[in-house]
Amino acid sequence: MSTFTRRATLSLLGATLATPYLVRSARAGTAINVGAMRLASHAPTYIAFERGYFTEAGLDVNFDYFEAAQPMAVAIASGDTGYAMTAISGGLISLAEKGVAKVIGGALAEEKGISGQKILASKAAYDAGLTDPSKLDGKTFGMTQAGSSFHYMGSKIAAAEGVEVHFKPLQKTGAVIGAIKSGQIDAWSIVPNIAATLADAGAVKIIGEVADYIPNYQVTTVFTSTRNAEQEDAQTKAFLQALARGAADYNAALVDQTTDAADKDAIVKLVASYVYPDRPIEDASASILSGAMRINSGMALNKASVVDQLEWFKSGGLVKDGITYETLVDDHYVDVLS
Known part of the structure; x- marks a missing residue:
């Protein structure tokens, strides 16, 4: 080797x-x-x-x-x-x-039965109508890089809903967090502790569960x-x-x-x-x-x-x-x- x-x-x-x-x-x-x-x-x-x-x-x-x-x-x-x-x-x-x-x-x-990763909408996107994953068509979805787990999750969610999303690579998880808080991206999916922290602060809205789209992931x-x-x-x-x-x-x-x-x-x-x-x-x-x-x-x-x-x-x-x-x-x- x-x-x-x-x-x-x-x-x-x-x-x-x-x-x-x-x-x-x-x-x-x-x-x-x-x-x-x-x-x-x-x-x-x-x-x-x-x-x-x-x-x-x-x-x-x-x-x-x-x-x-x-x-x-x-x-x-x-x-x-x-x-x-x-x-x-x-x-x-x-x-x-x-x-x-x-x-x-x-x-x-x-x-199943254990709280898992959440699908998030920025507050601005939620207020504009992104209240569940079926409304993701045409929206921007955050990810670190192409070929990341965020890319995979977003693609599987979009395919299940029959919609098209636009992926925005931001390189680091912290950058994605900043982007969804500021409304630079519309949606993201992330582990529940980060999702809860952001939602509790009023920066995002939780609009779905990843497990509903990718069971046993x-x-x-x-x-x-x-x-x-x-x-x-x-x-x-x-x-x-x-x-x-x-x-x-x-x-x-x-x-x-x-x-x-x-x-x-x-x-x-x-x-x-x-x-x-x-x-x-x-x-x-x-x-x-x-x-x-x-x-x-x-x-x-x-x-x-x-x-x-x-x-x-x-x-x-x-x-x-x-x-x-x-x-x-x-x-x-x-x-x-x-």
Whole structure:
């Protein structure tokens, strides 16, 4: 396998976890960089770090922070970042086709009965009549980049409603937030904690649920370099199993609510310290609680959803038509959901 620098990678863009928590890294204290975003969907990473699960797995973790999925994919492929968890993007698929990146597990998922991602309208667009997704025809829909999860969601929503939307790439999630608050875009879709924060402030209106248009959507995945997937088996298992422990704590406290109040409060404070480091805990708590979506147990992967996403990318000419599920995914590390 060739070694790719970040510069070279940028140029390219023109066994299961059924028995949890038992595998340790072959080299105690192995240093790895883990990609992260300041979103509640990354909570398992922060919980695994703060509760010592990575350390117990023999991993010395340092966080690399990103504001969009595609730059994270570039960092993974170049080897600057070891593992990451975010949405499937056109950039990630193209890097997988080049043999330098692999999806190795699942993470955030839409699940019936649990509050999921919301479809938003700017206040100006809502006041002008955009009160539900059927009225999106001709409207501008925000996204980070072409081939991002926002592009995928907006396209699926528009197709289901039989309307045409105009996508506006804004590169970073923060820029999309600013654009919808100021009325520069008409609509967007985003995780519930961000949606609730914006709606509570009166900046947007929630006009629909993503799950009504994309049921069982595998929103985010865990991925790494092909080298790690193929040559660092013990390290990769150790990382995934530590991450799965963080996910289990998160689901128990905030999704299934099977823990006591003290543990729930501890998880909320832990997550808030990363996601909303500049906000008082009293303000951050409501957003963390409202944003609690399911993280797949054991980092299991929903194959049907990944295939659907891949076919959408291919149908739009965003990636090469010959790319297969096997090109993108190495699913031998986790359980596969049908």
